Amino acid sequence: MYKTHLANLSYDFKTLRNLMAKATPPRSGDYLAGVAAANNLERVAAQWVLADVPLKQFINEALVPYEQDEVTRLIIDGHDRAAFAPVSHLTVGDFRNWLLSEHATSEILTALAPGLTPEMVAAVSKIMRIQDLILVAKKCRVVTRFRGTIGLENRLSTRLQPNHPTDNPAGVAASVLDGLLYGCGDAVIGINPASDNLEATARLLHLLNDVIERYQIPTQSCVLAHVTTTLKAIAQGAPVDLVFQSIAGTQKANDSFGINLDLLQEAHLAALELGRGTVGNNCMYFETGQGSALSANAHEGMDQQTCEARAYAVARKFRPLLVNTVVGFIGPEYLYDGKQIIRAGLEDHFCGKLLGLPMGCDVCYTNHAEADQDDMDMLLTQFAVAGGTFIMGVPGADDVMLNYQSTSFHDALYIRQVLGLRPAPEFEQWLQQHQLFDAHNRLLQQREIPALFKPALQKLSGHSNGQH
Amino acid sequence: MGNISKPTAASEDPWQALSQFTPARIALGHAGMSLPTRACLDFQLAHALARDAVNIPLDFIALSGHIQAQGYQTLNLQTQAENQRVYLQRPDLGRLLSASAVDCLQRNACPNADAVVVVADGLSSKAIEHHAEPLLSLLLPQLQTNGYALPPVCLVKHGRVAIGDAIAGHYAARLCIVLIGERPGLSSPDSMGIYFTYQAKPGVSTDADRNCISNIHCNGLSYREALKKLLFLIDAAEKLQLSGVNLKDETTDDDLENLPQQANFLLD
Numbered sequence: 001m002y003k004t005h006l007a008n009l010s011y012d013f014k015t016l017r018n019l020m021a022k023a024t025p026p027r028s029g030d031y032l033a034g035v036a037a038a039n040n041l042e043r044v045a046a047q048w049v050l051a052d053v054p055l056k057q058f059i060n061e062a063l064v065p066y067e068q069d070e071v072t073r074l075i076i077d078g079h080d081r082a083a084f085a086p087v088s089h090l091t092v093g094d095f096r097n098w099l100l101s102e103h104a105t106s107e108i109l110t111a112l113a114p115g116l117t118p119e120m121v122a123a124v125s126k127i128m129r130i131q132d133l134i135l136v137a138k139k140c141r142v143v144t145r146f147r148g149t150i151g152l153e154n155r156l157s158t159r160l161q162p163n164h165p166t167d168n169p170a171g172v173a174a175s176v177l178d179g180l181l182y183g184c185g186d187a188v189i190g191i192n193p194a195s196d197n198l199e200a201t202a203r204l205l206h207l208l209n210d211v212i213e214r215y216q217i218p219t220q221s222c223v224l225a226h227v228t229t230t231l232k233a234i235a236q237g238a239p240v241d242l243v244f245q246s247i248a249g250t251q252k253a254n255d256s257f258g259i260n261l262d263l264l265q266e267a268h269l270a271a272l273e274l275g276r277g278t279v280g281n282n283c284m285y286f287e288t289g290q291g292s293a294l295s296a297n298a299h300e301g302m303d304q305q306t307c308e309a310r311a312y313a314v315a316r317k318f319r320p321l322l323v324n325t326v327v328g329f330i331g332p333e334y335l336y337d338g339k340q341i342i343r344a345g346l347e348d349h350f351c352g353k354l355l356g357l358p359m360g361c362d363v364c365y366t367n368h369a370e371a372d373q374d375d376m377d378m379l380l381t382q383f384a385v386a387g388g389t390f391i392m393g394v395p396g397a398d399d400v401m402l403n404y405q406s407t408s409f410h411d412a413l414y415i416r417q418v419l420g421l422r423p424a425p426e427f428e429q430w431l432q433q434h435q436l437f438d439a440h441n442r443l444l445q446q447r448e449i450p451a452l453f454k455p456a457l458q459k460l461s462g463h464s465n466g467q468h
Numbered sequence: 469m470g471n472i473s474k475p476t477a478a479s480e481d482p483w484q485a486l487s488q489f490t491p492a493r494i495a496l497g498h499a500g501m502s503l504p505t506r507a508c509l510d511f512q513l514a515h516a517l518a519r520d521a522v523n524i525p526l527d528f529i530a531l532s533g534h535i536q537a538q539g540y541q542t543l544n545l546q547t548q549a550e551n552q553r554v555y556l557q558r559p560d561l562g563r564l565l566s567a568s569a570v571d572c573l574q575r576n577a578c579p580n581a582d583a584v585v586v587v588a589d590g591l592s593s594k595a596i597e598h599h600a601e602p603l604l605s606l607l608l609p610q611l612q613t614n615g616y617a618l619p620p621v622c623l624v625k626h627g628r629v630a631i632g633d634a635i636a637g638h639y640a641a642r643l644c645i646v647l648i649g650e651r652p653g654l655s656s657p658d659s660m661g662i663y664f665t666y667q668a669k670p671g672v673s674t675d676a677d678r679n680c681i682s683n684i685h686c687n688g689l690s691y692r693e694a695l696k697k698l699l700f701l702i703d704a705a706e707k708l709q710l711s712g713v714n715l716k717d718e719t720t721d722d723d724l725e726n727l728p729q730q731a732n733f734l735l736d
Contacts, residue, residue, distance in 0.1 A: 028557045164490055171490035173734040178486060178494035210735050331651070332556045367518035367652045368556055368591050373511070396493020396503075396511060403653030405515075408493075413501035443501050447479055456734050460485040 004049045011045040016053070017063040020119070021303035022046035023126045025343055029291040029304045029334035036303070047127050051093030055084075058119040064300045069251045070261055075117050075313045084115030092123045099124065099136045099354075106141045113356035118249070118309035121351045125305070130343065133350040134386040140353035142389065144321045145280020146220045146241065148186055148424040150389060151358050156421040157390035158412045159324070159360065160185030163401035167194045169207050175395050176211060177453060182409035183437050184393035186427035187322055187360065188242060188285060190222040194401055201225040202238045209239035215452060218426035220277075220321070222285050227259060227267045234270050242285040242321060243271045249310025252298035261314070268318045279426070282321035282358075288312070289326040290344050291334030304334060305344065309351040316357055322390060323357045325349070327379075328365040329404055338375025341365060345379050349388055360390035364406040373397070373405075380407055384415045391415075416441065478504035491655055514654040517594075521649070521657040523552065526593035528623050534601045540608055541620035543576055545569035545635075549626040562628035565635070569624075573638045578619035583611055583643035584636045585618065588627030592649030594658035599684055600647050603660070603691045607645075610699065616643070629663045629678070636668040643702060644668040650682060660684040662694060664701050666711035677712040679705075 002013035013019040021035035023046035030036035037043035059079060062072045081088075086108070087095055098104055125133060143151040150157050162175030172191060179185055189208055193200050201223050208221035220241035223230070227245040234240050245264060248254055264284075271283040293299040293307040302310075308325070315323050325348035328341040335341045345361050352359035363380045365371035380391065397408035415421065422428055422441055431437040434452045438444055449457050478499040486494055496507040503511075532542040546566040549555035555562050565573070585608065587600050604621065611618060619639050624631050629646055636644035644665040652659065661682040665673055679701050684694045700719050705711045 032558060032560070162492075164492070168489065169732050171492070173732050174486040174489040175492050175494055177734060178481075178483070178492075181481070181483065207732070207735075214735060333559050336557060367515070367654070367657070368522045372515065394492075395490075396496055396507065398493050398511065398514070398654045400491045400493075400653070400655050403651060403656070405654060408503070410496070410498065410501065410503045413498075417501055443498060445479065447482065449482055457483055457485070459736075460483075460733050 002049050002053075004045050006045045006048065007041060009041065009045070011042065011049070013046060013049060016057065016061045017301055019046055019050055019053070020063065020123060020126070020306050021301070023050045024303040024305050025126065027290070027304060027334070027340055027344070028332060028336040029294050032333055033294050033299055033304070035301060050123055051091065051096075051127055053092050053123065055090050055092065055095055055120050056088060058117050058123070063119060063302055063306065064250060069300070071249060071251055071254070071310055071314060074261060074317060075119075075310065078313070078317070079117060080114035082115070083112055086112060087115070092120075093127065095120070095124050096127055096132065100132060104136070104139060106139050109140050109354065110356070113354065116354055118313050118351065118355065119306060121354045122306045122309035125347045125350055128350070130346055130382065133346045134382060137350040137353045138385070138387040140387070142353060142356055142358045144282040144358045146277040146282055146321050147279060148218050148220070148426040149279060150187055150321060150424055152425065154421055155424060156384055156388065156412070156416060157187035157360075157424050158184045158393040159187045159322070159390055160189045161192070161392050161394045161399065161406065162189065163192050163394075163399055165194060165401050167200050167204060169203065172204065172207065173211070177456070178395055179393050179409055180217070181436060181450070181453070182393070182413065183423065183431050183441070183443070184409045184412055185217070185219050186424040187390035188220050188222050190224055190244070190285065192224045192402060196225050196229055198229055198232050198236070201229050202233050202236060205233060205238045205240060216430070218430050224287070227263060231267055231270060234274065239276070240271060240274060241276050242283055243267045244285045244287070246287045246292070247311050247314045248288065248293045248296070248298070249307040249314070250293050250298050250300050252300065253293040253296045253307070254314070256296035256298055261317070264314070264318055282319055284318045284320035285322045285324070286315045286320050287324045287326050288315070288348070289330055290348065291330040294334065295330065305347055308348055309355075312352050312355045312357055316355055321358065322360055323352055324360045324362055324390075325352070326362040326364065328369060328371060329362065331366050332369040335369070337370035338365070338372070338378070341369070341371055342375060342379045342382065346382060346386060349383060349386055353387075358389045361388055362392050362406055364392070364404055366404045376405070376407065380411055380415055384419055384421065413443065478506075511654070518652040518654055518657040521592040521594035521652045524593055525552075526589040526596055526625070528625060531587070531596065531600065532623055535604060535621055538605055538608070540604075543572055543620045543622050545572060545622055545624045547624060547626045547628075547631055552626070555626040559628050562626055563630040563634070565631070573635070576620060578617070578639055580617050581619045581639040581641040582616040583618055583645060584622065584632065584639055584641045585611070586622045586624060586627070586632045586635055586644070586646045588624040588629075588631055588646060588648045590627065590649035592652045592658055592660070594652075595649035595660040595685065596647065598658045599660040599691070603647065603684070603694065606691055606695050607698070610695065630670070630673070632663065632665060633668040633670040633673045636665070637670045642667055643705070645698070656683070656685050656688065658685050659688060662698055664698060664705070664711055666705040666709070679711050679715055679717065
C-alpha cells in the first residue's frame, strides 16, 4: 500500500515504519542503523507516499507491536479520539497544510494535543521545512509551573547548569552565583552529578535547597541522578523539587536506562507528595535526544526522529515542568554536523510542542562533530524564534564535567536582547528587585556586586587578600 | 581597571575570586551583554585544540619507533573504517579489522600469548601522542615481570575500544588492554583512557564486560595512578575470572579530591 512511481522508478515501502525511516531527512544515525533512504530520490519518493497516508493509519498500524512494547500501549491506550476528531479525516500532507493555516490557532492546537500521537507529528515533521517547523511550533503554547511560571508568551527561561568535575560544593556554588549574577536559572538550577551515588546526590540537593531558601530565589532545583537514586534520596528526606530521568521511545531502550513506566509513576507520585511547588505542581524533568534508542540497540527498526517523538509520549504522561532535547550531545555517529543538529533540534521542539510538552533544547555539540559556535548560534536563534521554552546556561558554554559545549549565560542574554524575550515573571521580579537586572532586563553596566551577594563575596576577598 | 577617563568597552566582573573554586569559565565579564573579545577568542583557541586532537592523524610511524626503541615489537593495523569521516559516522566499522590487518596478525603468530596490548587513536590523536609511550614504558616491563607472555604491541588506526576484542580473539589471549584517545573536552583535548577486558570475545563482549580507567592526562590521572588501578584490576580479574560491572576498582584515589570542602562561601 505504500507504493509510488517517480522519475521512472517504482518504490514499494512495505511498512509504515519503513516508510517513515525512508522519508526522514538525512541523519548519520539512520545510516548507521541501516534504515535510511539509499539516495535523495528514494527519500523524496517516501515523502510523497507519506504525505498521502491518512492520520488514522497511525492508530491502525503500530510501528512497534502493541503486545511487545509498553510505549506503544501507552500511545494507543492514551489516544483521545474526541480531541483527534477535528483532524481525523486528514492525510499527513493535508495535516501540514492545516497546521500552517490560520485555522490552527494556539487554542485549537492546545485542545488537539491529546488527540495526536508521536508518530503523527513525527510524520508531518518529515515533510516540513525548517520555516514550517518554526511557524507551527511558535503557535503552540505550553505553560507549566512549580515555583515559577514557565512557557508564557515572549518569555525564554534558562536552566543554570553549574556542573563541576568532582561535585565540589564550593565549585558548584561558584558557578551558581556566576549564573545568577548573569540572570540565569529560572527554569531550574540543575546539576549533572559526576557520580551517581546517593550520598553525592543528597549533598547537592541540600546545597541547592539551602541556596534557594537563603536567597529566596523563585526557582526549583534538580540533581540529574538516576530516578532510583532520587527515590532513595526522597525516602531519606532530601529536599527534592524536580525528579529527573532520561527517557526514550521504546520499552527496550527504557529498559537499558533501567526504567519503565511504573517506576516513573512511582517517582512522580513521590515528588507530588512532597508538595514543594508554590505556584504549581509540575515536578518532573525529562531529557531525551535523537539516537539514544539506537545507541542502546533498541530502535526496533525505526528512524531516530520517530523514536525521539515516541519518548514524548512517555514524558507527557507525567505532566513535566521541563523536557529537554539534548540534541548534539550524542555525537556525529547520530547527528553528523551542524546542519543535522540544527534540524534535529527544531524537529524535536516542534514535535514536543504539538504533543503539549514544555520543550527546551540543549543547543550543544561535541568536539568530534562537524559543528562550531556559529552552528549553535543558528540553532539558538531559530529555536528562540520558534518560541522554545528554555535553553541551558553553562559558564562560558563549556561544561567542564560532561566535556561538551552548550549555550552560555551570555548566549541567553543575547537572544533575549535581540528578540525581546523575558525570564519567567517571578524570577524577573527577583532579578529586578535585587538589582541584578535593570527595569528592561539588562545587566547593569556599572557593575557593583548586588547587595544580596555582597556578604558572601566580601568574605572571599577577605580570604584571598593575602594572595594579591 | 578603574581608568575612568578611558573606559574599555568590556566590563570585568568583580567576582574573579570565585575562579579559585572551579575550572569552569566564570566571571568572564561582558561587552554590552555579550562575551568580551578575550573570552571569545580563548574559547576559539580551546576549540581549535580539541578539533585538531580529533582530526590531525596520529603519526603511527613515530609511535612505533618510540615503542621499538624501548625494545618491544609493534604491528601497525587498520580497521574497516577507511577514513576519518567514515570512522566518525560508523563506530561499527571501527570495531572490525581490515583484511590486511587480519593478514598481518596471521603472519605474526604468537602461541601462548597471555595479554594483548593495543593502542588505538580513537577520538584524540593528541592523547596517544602525549601519553601512550610514557604509560607503555611503565606497563610493558611490569607485565613481563609478572610473567605474562606478550605478542607485539598492536597500533590501530581508526580504532574503537572493541577492536581489542578482535585482536585478543586472534591471539587467544586472556587479557586485553586497550589504550585509546578519549572524546576530547574543551579543557582536556588530550585525555587517554585504558579499557581492560578479561577473556574478550569479538562480537560477544560488551561495555558491561570492560573496566575503564579514564581521564589520563596532565591535569587528570597520573601514569603511575593509572597503572596501579590497571594492575589491581588484572589481579582481581585473574582471581574472579571476569571483568566489567562485577569487578570493582577498590584502589583509593590519591589524585582525586573526594572530601567535600567544609566551608561554602554562599551559605556560611
